[in-house]
Amino acid sequence: MKRVLISGAGIAGLTLACCLADFGWQVDVIEKAEGERKSGYMITFFGNGWGVAKKMKILDPIKEIRYPFQEFQYVDSLGKPYFNVRLDLVRKGFGQEYTYLRRPDFERILLERSKELSIHVKYKTQVAQVNEASDSVSVSFQNGDINSYDLVVGADGMHSGVRKMVFGEENQFSRYLGYGVAAFQTKYRGEIGGSVKIHQETNRSAIYYPVSEKAMDCVFMFPWTAERVPKENYKSVLLETYAGSKWISQDVIKRMPEQGIEYFDVLKQIQMQTWTKNHVCLVGDACACLSPLAGQGASMAMLEAFVLANELKKSASVKEGLLRYESILKSDIESRQIQAIHLTHRFVSTSTQETAWNRLVTRLEFSPLLVGRTAKVFKGKIHQI
Numbered sequence: 001m002k003r004v005l006i007s008g009a010g011i012a013g014l015t016l017a018c019c020l021a022d023f024g025w026q027v028d029v030i031e032k033a034e035g036e037r038k039s040g041y042m043i044t045f046f047g048n049g050w051g052v053a054k055k056m057k058i059l060d061p062i063k064e065i066r067y068p069f070q071e072f073q074y075v076d077s078l079g080k081p082y083f084n085v086r087l088d089l090v091r092k093g094f095g096q097e098y099t100y101l102r103r104p105d106f107e108r109i110l111l112e113r114s115k116e117l118s119i120h121v122k123y124k125t126q127v128a129q130v131n132e133a134s135d136s137v138s139v140s141f142q143n144g145d146i147n148s149y150d151l152v153v154g155a156d157g158m159h160s161g162v163r164k165m166v167f168g169e170e171n172q173f174s175r176y177l178g179y180g181v182a183a184f185q186t187k188y189r190g191e192i193g194g195s196v197k198i199h200q201e202t203n204r205s206a207i208y209y210p211v212s213e214k215a216m217d218c219v220f221m222f223p224w225t226a227e228r229v230p231k232e233n234y235k236s237v238l239l240e241t242y243a244g245s246k247w248i249s250q251d252v253i254k255r256m257p258e259q260g261i262e263y264f265d266v267l268k269q270i271q272m273q274t275w276t277k278n279h280v281c282l283v284g285d286a287c288a289c290l291s292p293l294a295g296q297g298a299s300m301a302m303l304e305a306f307v308l309a310n311e312l313k314k315s316a317s318v319k320e321g322l323l324r325y326e327s328i329l330k331s332d333i334e335s336r337q338i339q340a341i342h343l344t345h346r347f348v349s350t351s352t353q354e355t356a357w358n359r360l361v362t363r364l365e366f367s368p369l370l371v372g373r374t375a376k377v378f379k380g381k382i383h384q385i
């Protein structure tokens with residue numbers, strides 16, 4: 001029986017854990033968080049991950065999750081809609097293979113599947129050191145334990161610890177896109193009503209998702225340098241960035257508790273020459289981050305995990321499986337990264353002309369005539385799995 005250590009119990013890590021356990025591997029999953037995450041942000045889910053979820057038999061619980069909005073409204077500085085996108089139309093364009101769920105929903109569904117496969121996640125645990133031997137890897141953990149594995153996988157996200165230990169410093173793999181993203185949930189719902197509201201101004205934009213009668217998820221996007229912000233400054237930086245904003249953004253941010261803003265990060269991609277090294281590899285955002293605004297990072301993380309498990313199953317050796325995994329997916333990820341860069345400018349425009357152009361393109365893309373074509377472009381290559 002082959003042994004794998006997966007560092008990171010996110011979407012990539014748990015998908016990989018389930019697939020490898022299904023193929024008879026002995027799976028250890030470690031996670032640095034205190035426990036199962038309850039907070040997070042809204043995710044669009046479509047494309048390659050859809051097929052993987054079907055194979056993993058988790059598509060039904062994913063589809064059962066429905067948040068109470070039926071359309072997206074682009075609103076002006078008074079909150080007045082100037083353009084609506086109906087979700088039923090978008091779903092039709094995607095052949096009904098399109099939904100919304102929050103990241104914690106995703107994690108819960110994957111954890112339930114993991115439990116059925118007797119996978120145990122060890123929380124508050126991190127790798128301290130990775131030492132490679134000729135056909136195995138010895139891992140020292142931060143609690144002092146040492147263990148040996150046939151494969152170690154860094155599924156630990158954009159700021160991967162395994163990547164740093166085995167492949168090198170994060171900066172050499174970071175492609176900064178020039179923007180920042182903040183996300184949180186709040187009990188203040190302003191005037192958003194029952195539909196998703198998108199408010200775009202020059203150099204900043206915001207999306208508000210109603211998630212219940214009493215709460216909404218917010219995402220803020222704005223130009224930002226590579227600088228990382230300490231958590232205690234998230235709120236003040238956001239307040240400064242949205243000073244003078246015409247609609248509800250300032251109010252929403254002001255009402256947030258000092259430490260209530262969960263996510264604030266620079267927008268970047270991870271671009272690497274190679275995702276694998278002997279008996280260590282990376283999966284998900286750790287090696288192939290498209291950018292949080294690409295709208296398909298979760299879906300592609302699932303595909304990467306699935307392909308990795310499948311190629312390991314088919315191959316005579318771990319090394320061969322890793323090479324096949326990378327060769328199947330890497331060029332597709334690279335072209336999606338190019339697409340993701342263009343998409344970023346659609347979320348935050350830097351001039352009034354660009355805002356006007358973006359409005360026109362969005363109108364065309366989501367018109368009844370073109371939405372099917374738009375879905376095809378967004379989905380990109382669908383891999384046979």
Ligand SMILES: Cc1cc2nc3c(=O)[nH]c(=O)nc-3n(C[C@H](O)[C@H](O)[C@H](O)COP(=O)(O)OP(=O)(O)OC[C@H]3O[C@@H](n4cnc5c(N)ncnc54)[C@H](O)[C@@H]3O)c2cc1C
Pocket residue numbers: 007008009010011012013030031032033041042043044045103125126127155156157158159160161162181182183219263283284285286291292293294295296297298299300301
């Ligand atoms: C605001 C926002 C909106 C997004 N919207 C979408 C969307 O609409 N559609 C979509 O598909 N994607 C979206 N994404 C992207 C998507 O969330 C990611 O691409 C996806 O979660 C990547 O999964 P992952 O498992 O590789 O990484 P993560 O989800 O980041 O999981 C990594 C896990 O590793 C753990 N970890 C980190 N470091 C260590 C360590 N040293 N040791 C152990 N564990 C560690 C983390 O705690 C985490 O649990 C969005 C992202 C953001 C931030």
